Every structure is written in C-alpha cells, then in structure tokens.
Amino acid sequence: MRDRITDYIAWFIAKLIKPVYKNREAIMSKKIIIIFASIFTIIVLGVSFANSGKAQNSLAKKNIELETVDALQTEIVKPVAYDTYKNSLEIKSDYKFMNIDQIDSAMISAYAIKINDENKVYLKTEQDAQDVLYNLKKIYISDDENTEIVKIYFDENIEINEVYLNIIDLKNIRTADEALNLIVKGTDEERKHKIKSGENFWVLADDYNISVNDLVKANPEVVPERLQIGQEVSLIVPEPLINVCTVENVTYNEKIQYDVVYEDNANLYKDEYRVKLRGAYGTKEIEAELVKKDGRELGKVVLNEEIISEPTTKVVYKGTKNPPPSIGTGVFSKPLNRGTITSGYGMRFHPVYRSYRMHTGVDIATSKGTSVLAADGGKVIYAGWKTGYGYCVIIDHGANLTSMYGHLSSINVKNGEKVYKGKTIGGVGSTGTSTGNHLHFEIRKLGNDINPNKYINLYNYY
Numbered sequence: 001m002r003d004r005i006t007d008y009i010a011w012f013i014a015k016l017i018k019p020v021y022k023n024r025e026a027i028m029s030k031k032i033i034i035i036f037a038s039i040f041t042i043i044v045l046g047v048s049f050a051n052s053g054k055a056q057n058s059l060a061k062k063n064i065e066l067e068t069v070d071a072l073q074t075e076i077v078k079p080v081a082y083d084t085y086k087n088s089l090e091i092k093s094d095y096k097f098m099n100i101d102q103i104d105s106a107m108i109s110a111y112a113i114k115i116n117d118e119n120k121v122y123l124k125t126e127q128d129a130q131d132v133l134y135n136l137k138k139i140y141i142s143d144d145e146n147t148e149i150v151k152i153y154f155d156e157n158i159e160i161n162e163v164y165l166n167i168i169d170l171k172n173i174r175t176a177d178e179a180l181n182l183i184v185k186g187t188d189e190e191r192k193h194k195i196k197s198g199e200n201f202w203v204l205a206d207d208y209n210i211s212v213n214d215l216v217k218a219n220p221e222v223v224p225e226r227l228q229i230g231q232e233v234s235l236i237v238p239e240p241l242i243n244v245c246t247v248e249n250v251t252y253n254e255k256i257q258y259d260v261v262y263e264d265n266a267n268l269y270k271d272e273y274r275v276k277l278r279g280a281y282g283t284k285e286i287e288a289e290l291v292k293k294d295g296r297e298l299g300k301v302v303l304n305e306e307i308i309s310e311p312t313t314k315v316v317y318k319g320t321k322n323p324p325p326s327i328g329t330g331v332f333s334k335p336l337n338r339g340t341i342t343s344g345y346g347m348r349f350h351p352v353y354r355s356y357r358m359h360t361g362v363d364i365a366t367s368k369g370t371s372v373l374a375a376d377g378g379k380v381i382y383a384g385w386k387t388g389y390g391y392c393v394i395i396d397h398g399a400n401l402t403s404m405y406g407h408l409s410s411i412n413v414k415n416g417e418k419v420y421k422g423k424t425i426g427g428v429g430s431t432g433t434s435t436g437n438h439l440h441f442e443i444r445k446l447g448n449d450i451n452p453n454k455y456i457n458l459y460n461y462y
C-alpha cells in the first residue's frame with residue numbers, strides 16, 4: 001500500500017519533471033527522486049511563502065512609517081503653520097515621503113542671526129536674515145530732510161551663520177517679519193489689555209505691577225492722557241535683542257531768549273510795572289550731531305550755530321512814586337484812565353435779559369486788559385468769580401462804603417490785601433453776563449448800591 005502511494009506520487013512528480021522521469025530507471029531509484037522532488041517543492045513553497053510574508057510585512061511597516069511621519073509633521077509644523085508662514089508647508093512636502101530613519105537624522109539648512117556669539121534668531125534663507133537686519137536699521141533712519149545719517153551700527157556683534165537644524169527645531173524658524181518683531185521686542189509674547197471705563201496708565205501700573213514709565217515704553221504710539229475705552233495697550237516692555245545706534249547730523253531752529261531792561265518811571269507807584277516795549281524771540285539755526293540708541297537721544301554736540309534773527313529787548317517801566325496809604329480817604333478817583341460810558345446807573349433795557357431792569361452801576365467800555373484802578377484805598381474783601389459779574393473785586397473803604405469792579409479779564413489782588421487809591425487791581429474783560437469788554441463799576445453804601453456819581457462824577461472823565 002505504502003509502495004503504491006509512493007509509486008503514484010513518484011509517477012505524478014516524475015510526470016511533472018518529464019525529462020527526469022523518462023530516464024528514471026537509468027538515473028536513480030524512485031526514493032531518491034521523491035526526496036529531491038520534495039526538497040524542491042518545499043524550497044519553492046517556502047521561498048514563495050517567505051516572500052509573500054515579507055511583502056506584507058514591509059507594506060505594513062511602510063504604512064506605519066508614513067503615519068508616524070505625518071503625525072510628526074503635523075505636530076511639528078502646527079506651531080509655525082500660520083497662514084502667512086508658507087515656508088513650513090514647503091518643508092513639510094519636501095519631507096513627506098522620507099522614511100523614519102531619514103527624518104530622524106535629517107538636518108535642514110537654515111540661517112541664524114548670531115548676537116554676541118549666540119545664535120538667537122533662525123530664518124530659512126540668508127536673504128531673509130539680511131532683510132531682517134536691513135529692516136531693523138531702517139526703523140531708525142529718519143526720513144526728515146534735515147536729518148542726515150552719518151553712521152548706523154548695531155551695539156552688539158552680529159553675524160549671519162548657516163546652521164543645520166533637526167526637524168524638531170523647525171518651529172524655531174521664523175519669517176522675516178516675525179524675526180524683526182522678536183528682535184525689536186525681545187520676546188514673542190503678547191500681553192494686551194483692553195481699556196475699561198475709569199482706567200488709565202496709573203491704574204494699570206498698579207494692577208499689573210508695572211511702572212507707568214514702562215507702560216509708556218511699551219506703547220510709544222499711545223498718548224496716556226487720551227486713552228479711549230476699548231483701546232488695546234501692550235503690557236510687554238520691549239527689550240530689544242539688538243540695539244541700533246545712529247549718529248545723525250541735524251539742523252533745526254531754536255528760539256533766542258530776549259533780555260528784559262527796566263526804566264524808572266515817576267508816574268507809576270513803586271510796586272507798578274508797565275511794558276514800554278514788547279520783547280521778541282530771536283532765531284538761530286543749529287547744526288548738531290546726535291547720538292541715539294534705538295531712537296532715544298544719548299548725547300548731542302553742537303557743530304555750528306548761525307543767528308537768523310536777533311531777539312528784541314523787552315523794556316519795562318518801573319514805578320518810583322511812593323504810593324498813598326492803603327486806607328479809604330472818602331474821596332474817589334477814576335477806576336480807568338480812559339473809556340466810554342455805555343450804560344449809566346438806574347432802570348434800563350437789559351441787552352442780555354431783553355427786559356427793563358435796575359442797573360446797579362456804571363458800565364465803562366474800553367479795550368481788554370486795560371488796567372482797572374482802585375477808586376479809593378482800602379481792603380479787598382472779595383476777589384473771584386461772582387454769578388453775572390464774572391471775575392470781580394470788592395474793596396471795603398471804611399465808613400460803610402464799598403466799591404465793586406466786574407467783568408474783569410484778570411485779577412491782580414488777593415482777598416484781604418490792602419490797596420492804595422489808584423493801584424491796579426485787575427484788567428478789563430467781558431467775563432460773566434456781558435456783551436463786550438467793559439468795566440462794571442459800582443459803589444455801595446451799607447451794602448446797598450447807590451449812584452456812583454454821588455461820589456465821583458464819572459461823566460467828567462469818560
């Protein structure tokens with residue numbers, strides 16, 4: 001039975017291998033043929049099976065590699081994959097089909113800006129690095145035609161180096177704009193605060209434990225007094241990685257202060273001054289060399305000065321006359337040296353209220369700033385704003401008499417001050433209820449207004 005099966009297999013295999021089978025008896029015994037054929041079959045099957053296993057295995061491995069690479073890529077590229085950062089996308093596609101071993105050892109060429117022997121900022125190309133340094137300098141180049149840049153340099157030692165980065169470090173590569181921002185601010189960090197009602201730099205300084213000075217530095221374009229609700233301010237104080245120094249030649253005009261000289265004048269009392277000639281500033285053109293760091297002036301050397309116009313000396317009269325005693329004499333003098341009476345004491349149609357009203361004083365019109373003089377000596381009992389009268393002064397002359405001066409543009413005396421007859425107590429104006437520059441002059445007896453003409457006939461003067 002065994003022999004028959006053996007014979008049959010031998011016959012079948014031998015038929016497959018016809019040339020051998022034909023000479024089966026001449027060559028070898030049946031058993032040897034079976035052994036050879038079996039070995040051959042096993043080898044063929046084994047090799048093909050091994051190959052198919054290997055193929056599946058390598059396919060699986062390849063998938064894993066791609067997935068891993070993709071995962072890696074996503075993880076690495078995401079932090080830098082800003083819309084604007086197209087470079088990283090290019091890098092991603094370059095490396096997409098590399099196998100994992102190659103990715104691990106892949107070193108990507110980049111360019112570093114080396115600041116004082118330390119690679120600090122990485123860019124994709126040398127051109128990018130050069131652009132960053134160029135644009136950094138450009139920030140501090142004034143486009144003012146009166147400024148000439150003599151020298152511009154970095155305070156630090158700066159070099160551009162080619163470096164090789166591992167793909168893990170790709171995220172350190174910045175665009176030229178990002179790099180410039182980092183260099184100027186010293187950080188990528190952004191901390192903003194939106195101004196709320198009632199907040200200002202002093203409040204923020206307290207809340208964030210930062211000095212007002214630093215807030216001003218962090219927001220050079222913001223005027224602290226003009227903060228708006230909803231406005232965003234930065235809380236990051238810039239500390240540039242690279243400081244830009246400039247030496248500039250500038251020309252500018254400067255005012256020349258005028259001198260003041262005094263001339264004695266016997267018509268004025270000793271505490272009185274009057275301008276005889278107004279002073280005027282002169283002008284000089286200055287050429288100077290300015291040394292600046294990051295736009296802040298560190299020093300200045302004046303190279304040349306040229307006077308364009310000389311100043312005009314101011315001349316002031318100084319009184320020499322002894323003033324009368326600061327007490328009431330009972331005799332009033334004119335409160336203005338010149339003027340025109342526009343409204344007398346008594347009932348009148350009021351120009352502002354458009355109705356008949358009692359006018360409690362006399363209006364004398366004259367130009368703004370004309371000296372208003374105390375009509376008699378006494379003590380100032382009111383100096384300030386009064387409804388209707390505007391800025392006004394009231395002087396107590398004793399003997400139950402007071403005088404009042406209204407609508408002043410300025411007041412020269414203080415409450416409680418003793419004044420002599422004829423002292424300048426203020427200037428004519430139009431403050432309060434008034435239609436033009438004039439003095440409202442009033443005399444009161446026991447607190448009630450009376451017609452001033454009972455004490456001084458103002459129509460003799462105006």
Ligand SMILES: [Zn+2]
Nearest residue numbers: 361362363440
């Ligand atoms: Zn009046």
